[in-house]
Amino acid sequence: AQKVTQAQTEISVVEKEDVTLDCVYETRDTTYYLFWYKQPPSGELVFLIRRNSFDEQNEISGRYSWNFQKSTSSFNFTITASQVVDSAVYFCALSFFSVISSGSARQLTFGSGTQLTVLP
Amino acid sequence: DTGVSQDPRHKITKRGQNVTFRCDPISEHNRLYWYRQTLGQGPEFLTYFQNEAQLEKSRLLSDRFSAERPKGSFSTLEIQRTEQGDSAMYLCASSQRETQYFGPGTRLLVL
Numbered sequence: 001a002q003k004v005t006q007a008q009t010e011i012s013v014v015e016k017e018d019v020t021l022d023c024v025y026e027t028r029d030t031t032y033y034l035f036w037y038k039q040p041p042s043g044e045l046v047f048l049i050r051r052n053s054f055d056e057q058n059e060i061s062g063r064y065s066w067n068f069q070k071s072t073s074s075f076n077f078t079i080t081a082s083q084v085v086d087s088a089v090y091f092c093a094l095s096f097f098s099v100i101s102s103g104s105a106r107q108l109t110f111g112s113g114t115q116l117t118v119l120p
Numbered sequence: 121d122t123g124v125s126q127d128p129r130h131k132i133t134k135r136g137q138n139v140t141f142r143c144d145p146i147s148e149h150n151r152l153y154w155y156r157q158t159l160g161q162g163p164e165f166l167t168y169f170q171n172e173a174q175l176e177k178s179r180l181l182s183d184r185f186s187a188e189r190p191k192g193s194f195s196t197l198e199i200q201r202t203e204q205g206d207s208a209m210y211l212c213a214s215s216q217r218e219t220q221y222f223g224p225g226t227r228l229l230v231l
Contacts, residue, residue, distance in 0.1 A: 004162075033218050035219070037222075042224070043209060043224060043225050043227070044222060044223070044224040044225065045163070045211065045213075045222035046222075047219055047220075047221060047222075050218065050219050052218075091162050091163075093162070095218060106215075106218060106220075107153070107165040107168065107176070108153075108155075108163070108165065108213075108220060109165070110162025110163050110164070111162055112160070112161055112162050113160075113161075113162050
């Protein structure tokens with residue numbers, strides 16, 4: 001079975017601080033994708049980043065960076081120089097490969113989310 | 121560029137009534153997903169369509185729930201004989217490949 005754990009329920013930081021959101025996952029699949037989504041108070045889930053299981057290269061995109069370590073099944077997400085507009089719930093998600101006779105589906109399994117509050 | 125849209129955004133109903141939600145995916149996306157999200161939790165998968173075919177359903181989708189995507193474009197999710205436990209945010213997503221893009225959701229409150 002697939003499982004995503006976000007142990008941090010709530011984090012508060014002061015603006016301009018760096019913040020790292022933790023994500024640990026479980027899967028038996030050898031091919032999978034990992035995602036981070038942001039859900040602001042308006043409720044819409046916004047896609048941030050995607051990583052596939054066969055590429056452990058860590059990258060930086062603007063103020064966002066991520067650390068994917070297959071050995072520890074972790075996919076942590078860092079926001080550098082946080083801003084008040086970053087305040088939201090952040091979800092880590094795992095996409096596993098589900099083989100259907102007519103094709104394939106990749107359901108997302110989400111963690112329970114981390115509420116990030118950036119204080120001015 | 122039009123994203124995923126959902127209608128209505130909010131729905132209040134009385135227990136026992138039927139409700140129907142609509143989702144319009146991003147136009148070139150052939151995959152459409154429904155999720156349910158309760159307060160303080162991450163979204164949970166309900167069902168998936170590839171074009172007009174419903175290929176997978178979660179155990180969460182009881183027989184009171186039915187989803188359709190008749191022409192492979194928009195989709196509807198109907199809940200019959202609503203119960204208070206159905207109160208949640210219902211999210212629709214679409215994709216062409218691996219990344220799913222979500223709509224704003226329909227928030228359902230069953231009184």
